[in-house]
Amino acid sequence: MSSTELAGTQTDNVDGITRVPLPVYVLAFTILAFTTSEFMVSGLMNDLARDLPASIPSVGYLIAIYALSMVIVAPPASIFLTRFRPKSALLAISIVFIIGELIAAAAPNYAVIVIGRILTGAAAGTAYGVTLSIAAQAVPEKIRGRAIGIVMGGNTIGTVIGLPVASFLGNAFGWRLAFTFVAVLAAIALVASFVLVPAVDAGPRPKILTQLSELKNGSLWLAYATSGLLIGGVFSIFSYFSPILTERAGFDQSWVPIILAAYGVACVIGITVVSRLSDDFPLSVACVGAVVIFLSGLLFLLGDSNSAAVLVGVAALGFAGVSLNPAFAVRVMRVGGTSFVVNTVHTSIICFGIFLGASLGGVIIDLSGSVHSVYYLSLAFASVGIVALLPKLGTARAELSK
Numbered sequence: 001m002s003s004t005e006l007a008g009t010q011t012d013n014v015d016g017i018t019r020v021p022l023p024v025y026v027l028a029f030t031i032l033a034f035t036t037s038e039f040m041v042s043g044l045m046n047d048l049a050r051d052l053p054a055s056i057p058s059v060g061y062l063i064a065i066y067a068l069s070m071v072i073v074a075p076p077a078s079i080f081l082t083r084f085r086p087k088s089a090l091l092a093i094s095i096v097f098i099i100g101e102l103i104a105a106a107a108p109n110y111a112v113i114v115i116g117r118i119l120t121g122a123a124a125g126t127a128y129g130v131t132l133s134i135a136a137q138a139v140p141e142k143i144r145g146r147a148i149g150i151v152m153g154g155n156t157i158g159t160v161i162g163l164p165v166a167s168f169l170g171n172a173f174g175w176r177l178a179f180t181f182v183a184v185l186a187a188i189a190l191v192a193s194f195v196l197v198p199a200v201d202a203g204p205r206p207k208i209l210t211q212l213s214e215l216k217n218g219s220l221w222l223a224y225a226t227s228g229l230l231i232g233g234v235f236s237i238f239s240y241f242s243p244i245l246t247e248r249a250g251f252d253q254s255w256v257p258i259i260l261a262a263y264g265v266a267c268v269i270g271i272t273v274v275s276r277l278s279d280d281f282p283l284s285v286a287c288v289g290a291v292v293i294f295l296s297g298l299l300f301l302l303g304d305s306n307s308a309a310v311l312v313g314v315a316a317l318g319f320a321g322v323s324l325n326p327a328f329a330v331r332v333m334r335v336g337g338t339s340f341v342v343n344t345v346h347t348s349i350i351c352f353g354i355f356l357g358a359s360l361g362g363v364i365i366d367l368s369g370s371v372h373s374v375y376y377l378s379l380a381f382a383s384v385g386i387v388a389l390l391p392k393l394g395t396a397r398a399e400l401s402k
Contacts, residue, residue, distance in 0.1 A: 020147050021138060023197045027131040030094065030193060031154030033185035034124040036162030037101060038066050038354075040182070043167030043260050044175045045242040046253060051175065052110045056243055056371075057362035062117050063239050064359035069118045070125025070351035077126045078344035086134045087199045090127065094190040097123035098183050105179035116179075125351055129344025134197070136333060136343075142279065144333070149275020149326040156267040156323060164261035171257065215345060220336040224346055226286060226388045227328040228353035233293045233381035234321035235357030236374050237300060241314070243371045244300070249310040259314060266318025271326065278327040282334070283389075283396040285327040290386045292320035297378035304372060325350070357381065 041048065041062045048059045081089040100119025107113035131151050139147045162185065170178035215221075237244070245251045245259055277285050296316040303309030329346065336342040361374040389396075 020143065020150055024135050024138060024147050024150050026189070026192045026196045027090075027135055027151045028154035028157070030090070030127060030186075030189040031131060031151055032158040032162055033182060033189050034097060034120075034127055035155045035158030036166055036185060037097075037120050037179075037182045038063070038124060039158070039163050039238075040166040040170070040178055041066075042239055042241050043163060043256055044170040044178060045240075046246070047170055047175045052113070054110050055366075056240075057366050058110065060239050060358050060362040060365075062113065063235070064355045064362070065114055065117045066121035066124070067351040067355035067358065069121030070128075071348045071355060073122035074125030074129060074344050074348045074351075075341070077122070078129045078340045081126065081130065082340055085199050086130055087193065087197050090130050090134070090193055090197065091190065093123045093127045093130065094186055094193065097127070098186045098190065101179055101183040101186060105176045105183065121351075125347055126344060128347035129340050132329060132343045132347075133340050145277075145279035145282075145326055145330045146275055148329045148333075149271060149278065152322075152325045152329065153268075153271050153275070155325065156264065156271045161261075161264065163264060164257040167257040167260055171253065214336060214339060214342055217336055220332065220342070222388060222391070223328070223332050223335055224349040226290075226385055227325075227332070227346065228349040228356075229381050229385035229388060230286070230290055230293055230324065230353070231322065231350050232353030232357040233297060233378045233385060234317055235354045236361050236378035236381060237297065237313075237317060237357075238321070239354075239358040239361055240365070240371050240374055244304060245310065247371060248304040249307045250305075251307065259311070262311070263314050263318040266315045267321070267323050270319035270321070270323030274323050275326045278330045281396075281399045282327040282331040283392050284399050286324060286331065287389050287393070287396050289320040289324040289327070290382060290389055292316055294379060294382035294386065296320075297375050297382055301372075301375035301379065304375070353381070 041059060045056060045059045048054065048062070049056050052059075081092075084092075097120050100116045100121075100123060102116075103119065104113050104116025107116060132148060135147045135151045136144055162182070166178040166181055169181055241260065241263075242253075242256055245256055246253055251259065274285055274289075296313050299309055299313045299316070303313075328350070329343070332342065332346045357377070360377055364373045364377055365371055367373075
């Protein structure tokens with residue numbers, strides 16, 4: 001189905017769509033670019049620390065700053081953007097992101113790169129809500145999990161392709177080229193969105209109080225909390241992959257992009273499986289993923305000096321880490337709906353988990369003097385996430401018995 005055809009497809013006949021349309025893949029490419037920016041600091045950590053100069057924990061805070069910008073700016077921005085058509089909002093967000101990425105690429109010091117990360121993080125957080133809402137409304141509910149999986153698959157492909165490419169470029173030619181590379185990716189996504197994403201009417205602008213009332217739902221906040229806690233458990237470790245791989249597991253720096261690519265492959269496999277299961281079993285998938293995240297943290301804690309054990313842990317976090325996002329998103333949309341606000345707040349909660357994982361990890365490393373201590377933080381996040389899922393075990397069993 002072409003973007004023109006989709007532009008004429010409204011809610012009353014969207015049920016006739018049986019295949020995910022092309023604009024959904026364009027949205028996925030946008031997320032690919034934004035994801036590459038968010039995560040690539042992990043692969044460039046040693047180079048950034050040397051050149052800025054800054055400590056390893058300070059560089060880790062660049063991931064936290066990006067995520068915190070998503071948390072603080074995205075919800076109010078999503079409310080403001082509901083007055084515009086989704087396509088117009090997406091184009092404006094992409095322009096802000098490109099500007100922020102170029103500022104980071106040209107940054108002469110740590111303070112300026114922080115400014116770039118704030119801009120790109122703010123744009124990315126809002127973009128997740130917009131793209132997920134467009135995708136969810138472009139397809140019938142029966143394939144919504146698949147469409148969301150494709151959009152969030154941009155997150156995964158950004159990890160499997162964008163992240164190692166950016167890490168390779170940064171390690172080989174300097175980290176500035178890596179940031180420039182992401183700006184180019186975002187520019188391509190901007191042009192593709194302008195050409196292919198339909199200018200669908202967003203309908204009458206809801207009042208602010210009406211939008212906020214959508215958040216008065218205890219079950220919705222329980223779903224939000226589960227997402228944030230489990231992703232926090234993943235990023236407590238992921239944010240420090242580079243020193244874990246080189247200092248603890250004994251890999252040479254040249255192996256970091258390769259291992260990150262392998263991590264991305266595991267993410268691709270995981271999100272493929274999760275997106276297929278999310279329409280019918282979102283809670284069951286979340287429960288299994290929570291256990292895998294906990295066991296991965298335990299494996300790192302007990303065996304991070306063993307290179308084989310670390311590789312297994314990396315693969316497990318890839319398979320059941322960010323790849324759980326489609327299941328999280330379907331669960332949230334079933335409880336709270338498909339609006340910009342509901343989806344953007346969900347994204348902000350996930351990003352708050354990323355912020356806590358990365359920032360608290362840096363604090364713990366500073367206090368303990370060893371990256372080994374971040375595994376305890378990951379286990380704590382995963383444990384509380386499992387507890388948050390316990391009230392929904394009955395619903396998960398009901399999913400499986402259908």
